[in-house]
Amino acid sequence: xxxxxxxxxxxxxxxxxxxxxxxxxxxxxxxxxxxxxxxxxxxxxxxxxxxxxxxxxxxxxxxxxxxxxxxxxxxxxxxxxxxxxxxxxxxxxxxxxxxxxxxxxxxxxxxxxxxxxxxxxxxxxxxxxxxxxxxxxxxxxxxxxxxxxxxxxxxxxxxxxxxxxxxxxxxxxxxxxxxxxxxxxxxxxxxxxxxxxxxxxxxxxxxxxxxxxxxxxxxxxxxxxxxxxxxxxxxxxxxxxxxxxxxxxxxxxxxxxxxxxxxxxxxxxxxxxxxxxxxxxxxxxxxxxxxxxxxxxxxxxxxxxxxxxxxxxxxxxxxxxxxxxxxxxx
Amino acid sequence: xxxxxxxxxxxxxxxxxxxxxxxxxxxxxxxxxxxxxxxxxxxxxxxxxxxxxxxxxxxxxxxxxxxxxxxxxxxxxxxxxxxxxxxxxxxxxxxxxxxxxxxxxxxxxxxxxxxxxxxxxxxxxxxxxxxxxxxxxxxxxxxxxxxxxxxxxxxxxxxxxxxxxxxxxxxxxxxxxxxxxxxxxxxxxxxxxxxxxxxxxxxxxxxxxxxxxxxxxxxxxxxxxxxxxxxxxxxxxxxxxxxxxxxxxxxxxxxxxxxxxxxxxxxxxxxxxxxxxxxxxxxxxxxxxxxxxxxxxxxxxxxxxxxxxxxxxxxxxxxxxxxxxxxxxx
DNA sequence: TTGAAAGCGGTACCAC
DNA sequence: GTGGTACCGCTTTCAA
Numbered sequence: 001x002x003x004x005x006x007x008x009x010x011x012x013x014x015x016x017x018x019x020x021x022x023x024x025x026x027x028x029x030x031x032x033x034x035x036x037x038x039x040x041x042x043x044x045x046x047x048x049x050x051x052x053x054x055x056x057x058x059x060x061x062x063x064x065x066x067x068x069x070x071x072x073x074x075x076x077x078x079x080x081x082x083x084x085x086x087x088x089x090x091x092x093x094x095x096x097x098x099x100x101x102x103x104x105x106x107x108x109x110x111x112x113x114x115x116x117x118x119x120x121x122x123x124x125x126x127x128x129x130x131x132x133x134x135x136x137x138x139x140x141x142x143x144x145x146x147x148x149x150x151x152x153x154x155x156x157x158x159x160x161x162x163x164x165x166x167x168x169x170x171x172x173x174x175x176x177x178x179x180x181x182x183x184x185x186x187x188x189x190x191x192x193x194x195x196x197x198x199x200x201x202x203x204x205x206x207x208x209x210x211x212x213x214x215x216x217x218x219x220x221x222x223x224x225x226x227x228x229x230x231x232x233x234x235x236x237x238x239x240x241x242x243x244x245x246x247x248x249x250x251x252x253x254x255x256x257x258x259x260x261x262x263x264x265x266x267x268x269x270x271x272x273x274x275x276x277x278x279x280x281x282x283x284x285x286x287x288x289x290x291x292x293x294x295x296x297x298x299x300x301x302x303x304x305x306x307x308x309x310x311x312x313x314x315x316x317x318x319x320x321x322x323x324x325x326x327x328x329x330x
Numbered sequence: 331x332x333x334x335x336x337x338x339x340x341x342x343x344x345x346x347x348x349x350x351x352x353x354x355x356x357x358x359x360x361x362x363x364x365x366x367x368x369x370x371x372x373x374x375x376x377x378x379x380x381x382x383x384x385x386x387x388x389x390x391x392x393x394x395x396x397x398x399x400x401x402x403x404x405x406x407x408x409x410x411x412x413x414x415x416x417x418x419x420x421x422x423x424x425x426x427x428x429x430x431x432x433x434x435x436x437x438x439x440x441x442x443x444x445x446x447x448x449x450x451x452x453x454x455x456x457x458x459x460x461x462x463x464x465x466x467x468x469x470x471x472x473x474x475x476x477x478x479x480x481x482x483x484x485x486x487x488x489x490x491x492x493x494x495x496x497x498x499x500x501x502x503x504x505x506x507x508x509x510x511x512x513x514x515x516x517x518x519x520x521x522x523x524x525x526x527x528x529x530x531x532x533x534x535x536x537x538x539x540x541x542x543x544x545x546x547x548x549x550x551x552x553x554x555x556x557x558x559x560x561x562x563x564x565x566x567x568x569x570x571x572x573x574x575x576x577x578x579x580x581x582x583x584x585x586x587x588x589x590x591x592x593x594x595x596x597x598x599x600x601x602x603x604x605x606x607x608x609x610x611x612x613x614x615x616x617x618x619x620x621x622x623x624x625x626x627x628x629x630x631x632x633x634x635x636x637x638x639x640x641x642x643x644x645x646x647x648x649x650x651x652x653x654x655x656x657x658x659x660x
Numbered sequence: 661t662t663g664a665a666a667g668c669g670g671t672a673c674c675a676c
Numbered sequence: 677g678t679g680g681t682a683c684c685g686c687t688t689t690c691a692a
Binding site: 003004006007008011035036038039040041042043044 | 684685686687688689
């Protein structure tokens with residue numbers, strides 16, 4: 001039997017007698033044989049994509065959820081025979097460098113980019129390649145056709161937080177934003193501030209990048225004479241810090257201070273009081289990333305499909321728990 | 331100029347005129363050319379390794395540190411031109427399956443395995459391949475020569491915790507262990523229990539697998555008439571839960587209850603009181619993994635080197651913070 | 661329906 | 677020191 005027959009049989013192409021096919025499949029299985037990725041790639045191009053996680057602390061607590069995202073994406077990708085690898089880089093620049101290099105080496109067929117920042121070196125790098133890419137979390141920017149975005153609609157959710165706090169009667173609200181350059185945290189602050197200003201409520205955004213700085217910021221916020229009656233954070237860890245600082249300063253949560261975590265996580269249910277939080281639908285986000293990636297990889301290989309360049313994943317309604325209440329009239 | 335000359339020049343082999351070499355390198359650089367991974371792999375075999383993280387919750391808070399580990403390992407590996415990819419699997423069995431498949435596809439040259447469990451399917455799978463592998467965190471088991479281990483000596487650290495608590499005067503100590511099958515948590519409990527028993531101190535290990543169960547366990551532990559005066563956890567998140575439950579039950583930490591986190595993390599410094607913790611030297615662990623991986627990959631390619639099959643990384647001395655004190659004589 | 665053969669992009673051996 | 681060439685393992689075209 002010739003190699004061509006085997007190849008046909010294994011790849012499910014027609015033109016092989018059913019008996020022959022079965023025999024081939026059986027033997028391959030018995031031998032535990034699988035086609036070598038390298039040989040296959042040499043001919044057809046790489047069949048895998050990569051996500052280079054920037055691991056410099058600015059990503060904050062979202063580092064953990066990267067693996068959740070990938071797991072969810074892999075669920076979708078596995079069925080299509082695509083694998084998604086995760087790598088880490090210690091800076092945005094290094095991430096850009098790695099992607100450039102790996103693209104030149106034809107190691108990966110495309111990339112997934114998370115945690116976009118303003119002036120992101122990765123964007124510039126990818127644009128020049130040009131490699132298929134999926135941008136996760138942030139609104140679609142003017143992008144080459146080989147890109148697709150998966151947008152997390154947390155702006156709506158944060159606006160809702162603003163309305164919620166307004167309805168409770170809060171008049172002064174502060175947000176502890178995440179890392180400086182992170183696009184998502186700025187977008188969240190804008191949405192929250194917009195909703196609050198519309199109700200004529202005082203809003204202030206304070207940099208809470210990193211737990212230590214967050215702790216310091218909350219400290220000075222609460223020590224001032226008339227401090228805000230509600231604090232919204234960018235992530236769950238920072239919200240925990242707020243609770244702790246408040247407790248230390250004898251500020252009662254939720255009566256003297258309401259706290260909202262910008263990203264829900266298991267830990268939010270376990271604090272005292274438990275944390276009201278904006279859902280973070282990693283799983284749906286991951287699935288969407290999987291589909292977007294398949295689209296962008298296929299579109300590149302065959303004809304340009306007219307797929308929507310962007311999918312929006314709703315964050316969902318605020319999960320109200322014990323850390324929010326009407327402000328104490330004092 | 332022929333392809334052979336180019337290949338020689340780029341790979342730094344001798345037998346090429348210096349002028350020629352420089353010209354080749356310069357042109358390659360200008361063109362942004364890099365050898366295709368697939369073509370290279372086809373001849374020389376894969377040049378990358380993979381870590382398949384089991385992502386089923388049992389890994390607990392250590393999920394986040396996987397990326398730290400990989401980052402530290404990559405630092406070492408980059409210089410040798412080896413890349414380490416991370417993938418996730420939803421169970422030990424799936425991880426084993428993926429490694430088997432990827433080995434058959436000659437996609438990766440070796441694997442890194444973390445979070446070993448008793449009766450681990452990954453061990454059996456890898457043993458049958460046989461693929462070069464680095465086992466992280468647990469003591470060396472009877473292993474094929476293509477394996478190497480990076481051992482975290484947390485047993486010593488946990489024994490030290492026992493002595494520390496004994497010296498403080500505690501007479502009843504409990505440990506909240508992590509996921510059932512996890513080898514490391516069992517080893518830690520054994521070391522702690524051994525040290526305590528030697529001092530004639532009452533020791534009890536309770537399953538605290540998952541935050542909810544941990545909370546419940548601490549609750550019932552503290553509600554009983556004469557509860558332990560010290561609790562040791564397997565990780566930092568669980569320690570946070572202990573603090574919270576204690577606070578809710580009006581058990582004063584550290585005077586009525588001392589708490590020790592089994593794995594130090596940034597969060598341990600920020601609780602009130604801050605958490606006494608066993609250091610978790612991810613970075614050193616990662617570097618060791620990098621070196622071990624290089625060793626095991628090279629040993630496979632060329633001659634069998636007589637490198638030590640196992641590297642031990644000390645956890646280091648207990649970091650004493652505010653959550654531990656002599657027990658209240660009541 | 662099957663077999664033979666040409667690449668894919670490098671590396672390494674061989675003469676020159 | 678340099679150029680020609682076989683080969684890595686698979687896919688695919690073309691003839692039989």
